[in-house]
Amino acid sequence: MPEMSSSIATTPVFQRITTILDEKFGIPREDVTPDTVLDDIELDSLALIEVGLALQKQLGAQVRTEDLSGSATVADLYELVNTAVGGS
Amino acid sequence: MARRSVARGAVAVTGIGLVTPAGIGTAENWRRVLSGVPAAARDPELAGLPVDIACRVPGFDPAALLGRSQAWRLDRVSQLALVAADEALADAGLDPTAWDGARVGVVLGNALGGTASYEAAHDAVRDEGPGGVSALVMVNWPINMISGYLATRFRAGGPNLVVATACASGVTAVGTARYLLRSGVCDVVLAGASEAPLSRTPMAAYHRMGALSTRTDDPAAASRPFDADRNGFVAAEAAGVLVLEREADARARGARAHALVTGYGASADGHHPSAPDPTGAGVERALRAALSDADLAPGDIDHVNAHGTSTKLNDLMESQLVERVLTGRPSVTSTKGVTGHALGAAGAIEVAYAALTVENGLVPPTANLDKPDPDIGVDVVAGAPRPQRIGAATSHSFGFGGQNAVLVLESAGSR
Numbered sequence: 001m002p003e004m005s006s007s008i009a010t011t012p013v014f015q016r017i018t019t020i021l022d023e024k025f026g027i028p029r030e031d032v033t034p035d036t037v038l039d040d041i042e043l044d045s046l047a048l049i050e051v052g053l054a055l056q057k058q059l060g061a062q063v064r065t066e067d068l069s070g071s072a073t074v075a076d077l078y079e080l081v082n083t084a085v086g087g088s
Numbered sequence: 089m090a091r092r093s094v095a096r097g098a099v100a101v102t103g104i105g106l107v108t109p110a111g112i113g114t115a116e117n118w119r120r121v122l123s124g125v126p127a128a129a130r131d132p133e134l135a136g137l138p139v140d141i142a143c144r145v146p147g148f149d150p151a152a153l154l155g156r157s158q159a160w161r162l163d164r165v166s167q168l169a170l171v172a173a174d175e176a177l178a179d180a181g182l183d184p185t186a187w188d189g190a191r192v193g194v195v196l197g198n199a200l201g202g203t204a205s206y207e208a209a210h211d212a213v214r215d216e217g218p219g220g221v222s223a224l225v226m227v228n229w230p231i232n233m234i235s236g237y238l239a240t241r242f243r244a245g246g247p248n249l250v251v252a253t254a255c256a257s258g259v260t261a262v263g264t265a266r267y268l269l270r271s272g273v274c275d276v277v278l279a280g281a282s283e284a285p286l287s288r289t290p291m292a293a294y295h296r297m298g299a300l301s302t303r304t305d306d307p308a309a310a311s312r313p314f315d316a317d318r319n320g321f322v323a324a325e326a327a328g329v330l331v332l333e334r335e336a337d338a339r340a341r342g343a344r345a346h347a348l349v350t351g352y353g354a355s356a357d358g359h360h361p362s363a364p365d366p367t368g369a370g371v372e373r374a375l376r377a378a379l380s381d382a383d384l385a386p387g388d389i390d391h392v393n394a395h396g397t398s399t400k401l402n403d404l405m406e407s408q409l410v411e412r413v414l415t416g417r418p419s420v421t422s423t424k425g426v427t428g429h430a431l432g433a434a435g436a437i438e439v440a441y442a443a444l445t446v447e448n449g450l451v452p453p454t455a456n457l458d459k460p461d462p463d464i465g466v467d468v469v470a471g472a473p474r475p476q477r478i479g480a481a482t483s484h485s486f487g488f489g490g491q492n493a494v495l496v497l498e499s500a501g502s503r
Contacts, residue, residue, distance in 0.1 A: 027156075027157075046227065
């Protein structure tokens with residue numbers, strides 16, 4: 001898993017996620033790695049809907065963050081977004 | 089006096105936090121209201137409305153004051169309250185990480201809720217459809233959320249509520265908090281109010297009903313309580329939070345009391361949705377009830393922090409009330425000349441100013457009182473602060489809906 005995590009960290013989609021989290025949600029980039037648990041950066045279920053809405057507005061694709069569990073990581077969020085924008 | 093205050097369970101104001109158009113922080117607020125320099129200005133966010141003047145909190149940066157997370161999660165109405173509460177607790181010397189939160193209550197006043205959150209949601213539904221609506225609207229728009237956020241931040245697990253009596257809400261909150269302390273339900277109550285009304289919908293609506301001053305060409309002169317040329321109020325955002333404790337408890341822990349809250353009275357006009365009853369019968373009931381609660385005679389009141397909104401009807405009715413009931417010819421001030429009218433929060437910040445007035449023996453002047461209304465015969469302080477030794481003062485708040493609330497404050501040192 002570490003290999004996969006480090007490999008996604010450099011992708012444009014991951015960068016897009018960290019940029020939105022930093023600029024719109026006040027979560028500094030340096031606090032966000034693929035293994036970061038969403039709860040640990042105070043992204044509860046309501047906040048995740050906001051994140052999904054912001055990503056949706058930027059990417060033009062529907063991101064259903066409602067399906068993420070409390071223990072989900074940023075990598076899980078990345079997978080959702082990546083699927084939504086038609087990535088592999 | 090001492091025996092009476094203790095026996096009747098006086099409540100001490102041991103902490104004050106203020107976030108108002110007069111500044112962020114109690115010291116800055118006190119300097120500004122003593123200066124008599126009005127805060128009203130043209131407001132870029134209200135551009136294009138018939139009335140585009142208002143009183144905003146200067147330099148309010150929620151990310152810097154509360155952290156970046158709270159800056160996007162919370163409506164401004166809760167942000168203002170949290171910053172005020174932080175200051176009030178520090179002033180009281182209380183540490184929320186160390187207290188028994190089950191004994192700590194929160195009672196705040198508010199009139200309009202999270203107006204910016206509501207407006208953003210409305211716009212999103214209209215422009216983007218229901219899928220564009222923030223999931224946080226229902227934890228920001230409803231008025232109860234303000235005290236809920238204080239409970240979360242300070243681990244305050246006792247009774248928690250927001251009271252709504254329009255522009256009397258702040259005084260109603262302090263009066264209600266006093267009940268919780270006197271009944272023994274709580275040991276500490278964070279009491280006060282917050283309002284963030286400077287959104288386009290409420291501002292357009294207040295203008296439509298004729299409540300706002302239309303002196304848009306000269307904003308600084310627009311809020312002029314008791315002046316002959318007053319023509320309406322200037323809306324303001326603000327929060328004021330007090331830490332209240334039973335006087336005996338405060339004394340036992342060596343806390344400094346700014347003042348004591350010794351009486352509370354409330355009433356309804358039952359007259360009209362927005363206009364005060366010109367006979368003043370309703371407000372007189374509230375005032376007499378507060379005096380009775382404090383066990384004071386009408387002539388014992390030395391000072392009044394008036395509702396003094398700068399509307400034609402209120403200021404005349406209120407001055408007649410003071411002349412008719414308070415026979416000791418008290419000094420009168422309306423700090424709204426400086427701050428504007430913070431609606432549901434007005435009562436809270438004015439109780440704080442009244443406490444500081446009693447504590448410091450200095451009455452802030454009523455700004456813009458250039459030409460006193462000849463029909464107003466009370467002793468309104470204007471021009472400069474007036475030194476005065478004050479044993480007892482009242483703070484008045486009257487709301488749309490005919491809801492009235494009056495508090496009596498007494499000097500902590502005069503007993």
